[in-house]
Amino acid sequence: MAESMPVLTELTPELESFIEEWKDKPGNLVMVLHKVQQVYRYIPRDVAFTVSRKLGIPLAKIYGVMTFYHYFKLEKPGEHMISVCMGTACYLKGGDKLLAELQRLLNIGVNGTTEDGKFSLQSVRCVGCCGLAPLITVGPDVYGCLPTDKVAGIVDKYR
Amino acid sequence: MRYKNYVLICGGTACESSKADEIYRNIQKELEANNVHGETQALKTGCFGFCEKGPIVKMLPDESFYVHVKPEDAKELVEEHIVKGRRVTRLLYNKPDCTTSAVASVDDIDFYKKQVRVVLRNCGFIDPEDINEYIARDGYVALEKVLFDISADDVIKELETSGLRGRGGAGFPTWRKWMFTKNTESDQKFIVCNADEGDPGAYMDRSILEGDPHAVLEAMTIAGKTVGASRGYIYIRAEYPLAIHRLEIAIKQAKEGGLLGDNILESGFNFNIEIRLGAGAFVCGEETALLASLEGKRGMPIPRPPFPAVKGLWGKPTIINNVETYANIPAIIRNGGASFAAKGTEASKGTKVFALTGKIANSGLIEVPMGITLREIVYEIGGGIPNGKKFKAVQTGGPSGGMITSEFLDAPIDFDNLTKLGSMMGSGGMIVMDEDDCAVDVTKFYLEFTVEESCGKCTPCRIGGAQLYHYLEKITNGEGTMEDIESMRKISRAMQKASLCALGQTAPNPIISTLKFFEDEYLAHIKDRKCPAGKCQKMIRYVINEKCIGCTACVRKCPVNCITGEKKQMHVIDQAACVKCGECERVCKFAAIVKN
Numbered sequence: 001m002a003e004s005m006p007v008l009t010e011l012t013p014e015l016e017s018f019i020e021e022w023k024d025k026p027g028n029l030v031m032v033l034h035k036v037q038q039v040y041r042y043i044p045r046d047v048a049f050t051v052s053r054k055l056g057i058p059l060a061k062i063y064g065v066m067t068f069y070h071y072f073k074l075e076k077p078g079e080h081m082i083s084v085c086m087g088t089a090c091y092l093k094g095g096d097k098l099l100a101e102l103q104r105l106l107n108i109g110v111n112g113t114t115e116d117g118k119f120s121l122q123s124v125r126c127v128g129c130c131g132l133a134p135l136i137t138v139g140p141d142v143y144g145c146l147p148t149d150k151v152a153g154i155v156d157k158y159r
Numbered sequence: 160m161r162y163k164n165y166v167l168i169c170g171g172t173a174c175e176s177s178k179a180d181e182i183y184r185n186i187q188k189e190l191e192a193n194n195v196h197g198e199t200q201a202l203k204t205g206c207f208g209f210c211e212k213g214p215i216v217k218m219l220p221d222e223s224f225y226v227h228v229k230p231e232d233a234k235e236l237v238e239e240h241i242v243k244g245r246r247v248t249r250l251l252y253n254k255p256d257c258t259t260s261a262v263a264s265v266d267d268i269d270f271y272k273k274q275v276r277v278v279l280r281n282c283g284f285i286d287p288e289d290i291n292e293y294i295a296r297d298g299y300v301a302l303e304k305v306l307f308d309i310s311a312d313d314v315i316k317e318l319e320t321s322g323l324r325g326r327g328g329a330g331f332p333t334w335r336k337w338m339f340t341k342n343t344e345s346d347q348k349f350i351v352c353n354a355d356e357g358d359p360g361a362y363m364d365r366s367i368l369e370g371d372p373h374a375v376l377e378a379m380t381i382a383g384k385t386v387g388a389s390r391g392y393i394y395i396r397a398e399y400p401l402a403i404h405r406l407e408i409a410i411k412q413a414k415e416g417g418l419l420g421d422n423i424l425e426s427g428f429n430f431n432i433e434i435r436l437g438a439g440a441f442v443c444g445e446e447t448a449l450l451a452s453l454e455g456k457r458g459m460p461i462p463r464p465p466f467p468a469v470k471g472l473w474g475k476p477t478i479i480n481n482v483e484t485y486a487n488i489p490a491i492i493r494n495g496g497a498s499f500a501a502k503g504t505e506a507s508k509g510t511k512v513f514a515l516t517g518k519i520a521n522s523g524l525i526e527v528p529m530g531i532t533l534r535e536i537v538y539e540i541g542g543g544i545p546n547g548k549k550f551k552a553v554q555t556g557g558p559s560g561g562m563i564t565s566e567f568l569d570a571p572i573d574f575d576n577l578t579k580l581g582s583m584m585g586s587g588g589m590i591v592m593d594e595d596d597c598a599v600d601v602t603k604f605y606l607e608f609t610v611e612e613s614c615g616k617c618t619p620c621r622i623g624g625a626q627l628y629h630y631l632e633k634i635t636n637g638e639g640t641m642e643d644i645e646s647m648r649k650i651s652r653a654m655q656k657a658s659l660c661a662l663g664q665t666a667p668n669p670i671i672s673t674l675k676f677f678e679d680e681y682l683a684h685i686k687d688r689k690c691p692a693g694k695c696q697k698m699i700r701y702v703i704n705e706k707c708i709g710c711t712a713c714v715r716k717c718p719v720n721c722i723t724g725e726k727k728q729m730h731v732i733d734q735a736a737c738v739k740c741g742e743c744e745r746v747c748k749f750a751a752i753v754k755n
Contacts, residue, residue, distance in 0.1 A: 026473060027435070029455035034397060068457040068614075069438030070396055087359035088554065088590045089516035091604055097740060108383065111691050122506055123440070125608070128362035129173040130516035131210025131523050142176030145211075148742070 006049035013037050019054050029057060029065055033105070040075035050095055070125075078113040078120035080158045082138050084107075087126030089133040094148065098134055099123055101151045118159065163198040164241055165219035166190075167282060169218045171206030172362075172370055172401050174213035176232050180201065182214055185233030191467035193242050205282035205370015208524035209270055212252065215701075217283070218481040222264035225250040227390065270521045273540050274501065277510045278486045279526045282370030287405050290299040290412040293373040299418050299493035300711060303380045307428040308493075311341060314385045320496030321506035323488070327353055327481030328559070328585045329443070330507070330574040332608045333488075336478055339468035341386040341474040348388035350379050351472065353600070354402070354447060358557035359608065361588035364482035366524050368395070369400035371486065372409035376419060376432060378485035381492060383430040391432040392472075392490035394449055398439065406434055424436075439611035441501050441558075445660045446479045450616065459614045460660035481586070503529035503731055507573030511584070517554075536566040550591035552676070556585030558605040558612075559665030561672025562598065583665070597694035598677035599684055602669045603631040609666040613735040621661025623654040629669060639685040679694045689751040695755045696739040703730050713743035713752060 011019070023030040032051060036043050041095055043066055083100040084090075084099045099121075103109060104129045106119050113120040120138045129135055132144025136151070160736030168174075168183045183203045192283040212226035215235065223246055225236065232250060239245045252268060265271055276282075281627045285292035288620045293299070293308055305314055318334035323450060325331045331413045348366065356364040368375060395403055410432055413419035421429045435453055443458040444446045450472050452458035471477025477707045487509060500576060513536070516522050520542030525534060537543065544550050552562035561582035563570075570576055574584050576651040592601065606628040615621045630643045651667030658664045674681065684688050690698045703713075709727040714720075721737045732743070732752075744752045 004661035026455050030438055030452060031436060031455075034438070060272070065455070065457055069440050070462075071437075071439035085736045088557070088588070088601075088604070089360050089522075091359075092592065092596055094516050098740070100740065101718070116501065124398070125357070125364070125439070127172075127386070129176065129210065130362060131358055132173050132176070132513055133214070133516060133522075144173070144176065148740075155571035 007044045008053065009044075009046040010038055011047065019051070023055065029055065029062065030069075033062070034067060041156050044076075045088075045113075046072075046116060063067045075113070076117075077120050080138055081120050081122065082136060082155075083122050083124045083127070083136060084136050085129070085132070086123045086136065087128075087130060089130035090135060093134045095123075095134040098151060099145060100138055101148050102136070102142050102155070105152055107153055119155070140150050163688060164195075164200075165224050166199060166201040166236075166241070166281065167204050167217040167219065169207045169213060169215040169217075170200065170203035170287075171210070171213075171282075171366055172399075173206070173210040174215060179214045179215045181230040182228055182233060183741060185230050186216075186237060189233050189237035190241070190294035190330070193235070193237055195241055200240055202286045203285050203288075204284060204526060206279075206366040207283040208274075208279065208366070208526075209268075209521065210524065211522040212512075216250075217265065221477075222266065224252045224265050225734070226252045227370055237396070252712050253404075263431055267540060269521065270540055273531065274533055275510050275528050276525050276526050277368065277499075278374075278483055279370070279514055279524070280490075281374065281607070282366060285371070286675065287370050287372055288408050290373060290409065290416055290418075293371070296494060298489070299377055301422060301489040302377050302380055302384075302418065304492055305384050306424055306428060311385045311387075314381065314492065315341065317491055317496040320487070321491045321499040322413070322496075322506075323484065323491060323499065324574060324696045325481060326483035326487070326511065326586070326603075328556070328583065330584055333480065333484055336468050336480070337382065337385060339466065340388075340476045340478050343469050347390075347475045348386055349472045349475055349477040350386075350388050351453065351477055352379055352391070352393040352395075353444065353446070353479055354393055354399075354482045355437040355443050355611055356396060356399075356482075356586065357444045357448060357612075358559075358586045358588050360516055360554075360557060360590050361514045361586045363514055363524060363587050365396075366483050367486050367579060368399070369405055371616065372402075372406050373413065373487045374489055374528060375406075375482055376409055376413055378480075378488035378695050379432060380419060380423065380430050381488060382480070382485075384428055386476070389429050389431065391430065392452055392453055393432060393434050394437055394443070395434060396439070397436040403434060403436070406588040410434070420651055422721040437656075441608070442614045442660070442662050445662060448660065450477065451480065459616045460662075461661060483587070491744075496574070504571060504573045506575055511572075511587060513587045513589045515541050515591070515616045517591050518544055518548065518593040518596070529573045530571040533563060533571050536572070536589065537568070541591065544591065544593050548595065551592045551594055551596055552598070554582075554590040554669075555588065556583035556594065556665075556668070558589045558608045559583060559661065560585050560588075561651055561668050562601075562676055563591075564676045569571050581668070581675060583668070595691035595692055595694065597635075598673045598680045598691070599631065599635055600690070600694045602673045603628065604634055605669040606631055609662065611661065613666075617657075617658040617659035617663060619654045620659065620666065623650045624663070624666050626650050627654075627667060631670075634681065634699045635690070637684065637688045637695075639681075641685060643685070644681060648674070668733070673676050699739055700734060701732055701737060701739065701741070701752055701754055703745060704754050705729065706749045708749060708751070711746070712746050712748065716742045716746040718742065 135144040216225040341598040448458040448460040
């Protein structure tokens with residue numbers, strides 16, 4: 001399916017002033033994309049296009065950078081982002097089982113979003129809380145030392 | 160001490176996630192309610208390291224060590240410990256074997272006994288959000304010395320005497336990097352801190368930045384003065400919000416205190432530090448890829464030489480050191496390189512921070528002198544393997560490293576020994592595995608990671624890695640052949656020799672290492688179609704034997720409803736539908752479900 005041409009869009013004042021501040025700093029693109037994602041929770045195509053015009057960086061180059069890094073999201077994520085840590089410690093202690101259980105509970109695949117837009121599911125490399133393995137995070141909340149049968153209860157808290 | 164009592168609450172990410180902040184606020188409230196806030200100071204500190212026992216609260220001066228503290232425990236802790244001077248026994252740390260009564264203080268805890276905290280000396284001791292606490296612990300003394308008392312050559316000489324080697328993985332002598340940059344003529348030079356801690360299973364850099372951010376700022380400023388740079392960048396993972404937050408505070412306070420920015424301590428020297436965020440690419444731990452990312456580009460490596468020390472960020476000479484390396488430097492300048500070199504082995508001086516995780520009783524962050532044996536780490540500090548399981552191996556060096564087996568438990572741990580054993584120091588992840596872990600499966604896990612993280616620029620890494628993963632998948636699915644092993648060896652050699660950067664060159668290491676130490680496991684997968692550890696799901700079958708009494712516990716637990724049978728009759732598992740999650744085996748009280 002061919003994507004429609006992106007259009008210039010109005011940015012939030014917060015983002016406008018951030019771009020203004022960073023416009024002339026060398027190597028600003030990654031930082032500006034971080035800000036875009038912080039504001040919109042992902043990087044909408046129209047916003048990327050607008051940023052491209054403001055920074056004078058071709059859209060193709062911006063997409064090259066966006067798609068290179070795992071952190072940047074091109075699709076709108078669900079209201080609650082559930083991340084399953086798949087660092088080595090979590091993997092050994094059953095992180096893959098937590099991921100399977102969440103896929104079953106939410107009926108979505110990894111990197112999927114539920115139909116009602118409530119939840120997105122992703123696996124992440126390492127949260128850096130290996131002492132609490134295995135763990136998941138729901139938005140900013142961390143649930144560590146987590147047995148598989150407790151997952152359903154946690155998901156219910158956010159429904 | 161200014162106060163009669165101190166209450167130190169761990170504010171590292173792990174404890175913070177278990178409500179450390181609420182505990183801190185409750186303690187403050189209780190101190191005021193009991194009118195002892197004038198003589199007692201409550202502090203939120205950096206990581207204590209014993210993350211598994213968190214949230215942790217430590218009392219000074221008597222060093223009582225409270226674990227798994229909940230916000231509602233604040234009242235009792237203050238009323239009993241602070242006001243009445245009685246320890247709250249139920250919250251004190253207990254030895255895992257429970258043979259002794261509650262352990263009273265930090266000195267009695269095995270986890271800490273063999274540790275030597277140099278880099279982490281302030282972590283868990285000071286409030287990282289208050290520059291005065293860092294200064295009170297001799298902070299910025301080294302910077303003052305470098306600005307006013309000693310020359311750039313003296314700094315490099317101290318580093319050489321110390322024998323400090325890079326803590327990020329490769330172990331390159333730090334003084335040489337600095338010397339190259341210093342001796343390269345340029346109108347501009349840069350100082351970069353690599354805080355893109357990508358190794359899954361290592362989190363020392365995060366803990367240092369969260370617990371003692373000024374140590375890194377001070378060291379970077381010292382580097383700037385030494386080589387003649389006026390700008391520094393900290394490249395940090397976006398996934399570490401707390402560390403970023405504390406760095407921002409530290410930079411602001413250092414600037415206000417005249418310790419960073421223009422005309423530092425009125426010496427005429429200018430140095431500014433900016434935080435730049437990584438965006439989740441393991442390859443950016445490689446220095447040329449990191450620089451590309453700092454320049455706002457895709458983080459892909461370029462061939463070296465020229466090395467960044469000569470031609471780095473925007474083509475200018477650039478020092479890139481890792482967080483832990485920097486954190487060592489203020490103490491080296493302050494106390495002299497010889498004092499640092501007094502610890503460690505012949506070629507690996509000082510201490511090293513390790514993240515001890517996996518199948519280990521005491522999991523957490525530890526700092527030990529180089530040369531300590533793996534046995535001491537696993538059995539004395541780590542408290543051995545839990546649940547009566549047998550030790551299998553320790554993976555060091557993460558996806559670029561290899562496994563160290565029980566026969567090498569007594570080998571001293573340092574840069575060169577680990578390399579000799581077919582592994583590497585890496586950033587300091589130490590993942591303990593027990594008999595339930597399958598060597599082939601873990602190797603596949605690492606390869607999946609490096610394939611995913613390969614930037615795709617050079618062919619050996621992009622295609623070689625994918626091929627290796629393909630063979631491992633075949634083997635763990637029970638479809639492997641002996642030729643696959645030979646092919647893996649060949650591809651591994653090609654990748655080691657021909658890949659552009661360390662990611663590709665080291666990606667085959669887990670395979671080479673496991674083929675050396677656990678070839679029998681590969682053979683079992685290939686010849687007997689069996690996974691000895693019972694981990695590779697495609698090769699295991701759960702079956703119900705005659706011990707089944709038909710209690711239906713497994714039926715209720717099965718996530719895919721593949722167990723059938725009448726009540727009080729023997730049940731059956733539909734093998735075609737079974738997803739091999741093992742839940743039925745765990746829930747069965749009669750040992751009637753077995754893996755084979």
